Amino acid sequence: MQQVRTPAQQNAEDIFFGQIVLIWARWFFILAGIILALWTATSTNEITLSVLFVVALMAMNFFLHGRYLIEKPANQKMILGAAILDLILITAIVGTWGNDTGLRSQLFIFYYPVLLGFAFVFPRRLTTIYTIALLAAYTLVCMVVTPSMIGSMGDIKLLVMRLITLAATGGLGTYYWRIQRERRRAAMSRPGMNEYAARA
Amino acid sequence: MKSKKPMMGESTQAEQDPAHGQVVVIFARWILIATGLVLMLWLPSPIEQLRFQIFFILLLAMANFYLHAQLLLKRPAVQAVAYLASAGDIALITLLILLSGGYTSDLYIFYFPALLALSVAFATRPAFAFGGAVICLYAALSLFTSAAARDLTEATTQIILARVLMLGAVVFAGNLYWRIERDRRQAALELQEPLPAPVSTASAE
Numbered sequence: 001m002q003q004v005r006t007p008a009q010q011n012a013e014d015i016f017f018g019q020i021v022l023i024w025a026r027w028f029f030i031l032a033g034i035i036l037a038l039w040t041a042t043s044t045n046e047i048t049l050s051v052l053f054v055v056a057l058m059a060m061n062f063f064l065h066g067r068y069l070i071e072k073p074a075n076q077k078m079i080l081g082a083a084i085l086d087l088i089l090i091t092a093i094v095g096t097w098g099n100d101t102g103l104r105s106q107l108f109i110f111y112y113p114v115l116l117g118f119a120f121v122f123p124r125r126l127t128t129i130y131t132i133a134l135l136a137a138y139t140l141v142c143m144v145v146t147p148s149m150i151g152s153m154g155d156i157k158l159l160v161m162r163l164i165t166l167a168a169t170g171g172l173g174t175y176y177w178r179i180q181r182e183r184r185r186a187a188m189s190r191p192g193m194n195e196y197a198a199r200a
Numbered sequence: 201m202k203s204k205k206p207m208m209g210e211s212t213q214a215e216q217d218p219a220h221g222q223v224v225v226i227f228a229r230w231i232l233i234a235t236g237l238v239l240m241l242w243l244p245s246p247i248e249q250l251r252f253q254i255f256f257i258l259l260l261a262m263a264n265f266y267l268h269a270q271l272l273l274k275r276p277a278v279q280a281v282a283y284l285a286s287a288g289d290i291a292l293i294t295l296l297i298l299l300s301g302g303y304t305s306d307l308y309i310f311y312f313p314a315l316l317a318l319s320v321a322f323a324t325r326p327a328f329a330f331g332g333a334v335i336c337l338y339a340a341l342s343l344f345t346s347a348a349a350r351d352l353t354e355a356t357t358q359i360i361l362a363r364v365l366m367l368g369a370v371v372f373a374g375n376l377y378w379r380i381e382r383d384r385r386q387a388a389l390e391l392q393e394p395l396p397a398p399v400s401t402a403s404a405e
Contacts, residue, residue: 013384017380017384018377018380020376020380021373021376021377021380024369024372024373024376025369025373028365028366028368028369028372028373029369031365032361032362032365032366035358035361035362035365036358036362039354039358040355040358106359106362106363107362109309109312109362109363109366110362110366112312112366112369112370113366113369113370113373116316116370116373116374117373120373120377153243154243157239157242157243158306160239161235161239161306161309162306162309164231164235165235165309165310165312165313168228168231168235168312168313169312169313169316169370171231172224172227172228172231172313172316172317173316175224175227176224176320176377179220179223179224180220180381180385183220183381183385184381184384184385184388187385187388187389187392188388188391188392
């Protein structure tokens, strides 16, 4: 019998199976956050504050990972909420963490795995919106925290380069998501039971 | 218990997997080529460096055109060629990073789409082998160039570590998704397996 899925069912299945990718991307981000928080802190107040944020993120991710393991994965709203929180958190880190902030911050790299995980889980439209929001947030935080970059062609070039690679990550991720969905559709519509029924 | 009989479409899947993944690699490479050319010509480096950069980018463009043509002509993807092409991407990015200052170069961000593409194009072992090689190569290059410039401080090491972790995250996430989708396709194919022919009741009587 041919498997028929509505777009809503397909989206729900993608989130059901794919959310583990976002969860693991977040674990990498958390690991990097812990290492940097403990290594760069120069006072107990600094460690306390940064570890609090990291622990809160860990608790959220552990909750999501636990639900996945007991086969009660989170729904779209929960996963989307967590992804938006990631975006806000990374943008805040870029804008405020350490001595080098804004365009000078090297921690914009946290965006890459989170954006990739999002692109693998959500449909193209949502991924496009999320990617645009991410690029806009990063540009805004760079311009606000490092206003001197506006007059520097070298800095603008650097920003453009980073935006292109971030956009490429989101674009390639969602392109591959589309390829996989089409392959699954093709697999589900292969002649199988219908062939047997015709022969009988 | 697993059946030893190959599932319907298993060999077809194995044949199609590289082709579907290679599409992503080819597009990632076009992005790298186009972006690379634009950025090289916008505030160009000194002429000696620029010559090399443009030469290698154009070489990559020719190779990618050949691979793209193979895909359009629906010729089967040769695994060895795919591996060589991806190794070429990594080598080119690494060379450009080395030519533009090593650790201080911002060109390492081009590893991200390149690693994403190969993590979804190749099976786990080769994907992790490539990813691991890139990570080790980049870490060594960064540590060496920053030490040579007497800039190997705690802050530098932290940044290198963060970069290496995020590169690893992209490879891991990409290949994890590849595995999930492979299993889902297999499950879909198993559901489509035709029933075995029924035993004739006449002979039983």
